Amino acid sequence: MNDRDPFAVAVIPLDVKAVSRRAVLQRGLMAGMLVPFATFFVDHRSYAAAMALTPLTQEEPTAKARGYMLKSEKADQHCDNCTLYRGKPGDPEGGCLIFPAKSVASGAWCKSWVKRPT
Numbered sequence: 237m238n239d240r241d242p243f244a245v246a247v248i249p250l251d252v253k254a255v256s257r258r259a260v261l262q263r264g265l266m267a268g269m270l271v272p273f274a275t276f277f278v279d280h281r282s283y284a285a286a287m288a289l290t291p292l293t294q295e296e297p298t299a300k301a302r303g304y305m306l307k308s309e310k311a312d313q314h315c316d317n318c319t320l321y322r323g324k325p326g327d328p329e330g331g332c333l334i335f336p337a338k339s340v341a342s343g344a345w346c347k348s349w350v351k352r353p354t
C-alpha cells in the first residue's frame with residue numbers, strides 16, 4: 237500500500253532522486269560560469285562588441301611584435317577580411333582574436349592576417 241500523500245503521488249513521480257544542496261550549488265555555479273562562454277559561442281561578434289575594447293595602437297609591444305599597422309599597405313589584406321577579425325562588416329573597428337580586450341581598425345593589418353573564407 238502506498239502511504240504517500242495522494243497529491244504528491246500525482247505530482248511527484250517515485251523515481252525522483254533526492255538532490256543534495258551541494259549538488260544544486262555546484263551545478264548552479266558551473267552554469268553561471270558557462271554563461272559568458274555560451275555567449276561567445278553563440279555570436280563571437282556580439283561578444284566582442286559587448287566587451288569594453290580599447291583601441292590597439294601601433295606603439296604597443298604586442299602590436300609591434302606582429303607588425304600591426306593602422307592602415308594596411310596591402311590592398312587585398314586588411315582586418316575586415318581577416319578570419320581573426322570580430323567586427324561586423326562596415327564597422328570602423330572590431331575585436332581581434334590575436335589582441336584580446338583590444339579593438340583593431342577595419343583597414344588595419346598585421347603579420348597574423350589570414351584570409352577569411354568566402
Ligand code: SF4
Pocket residue numbers: 304314315316318319320321322332333334335340344345346347348349350
Ligand atoms: S590578426 Fe591582424 S590582420 Fe587579422 S584582424 Fe587581427 S590585427 Fe587584423
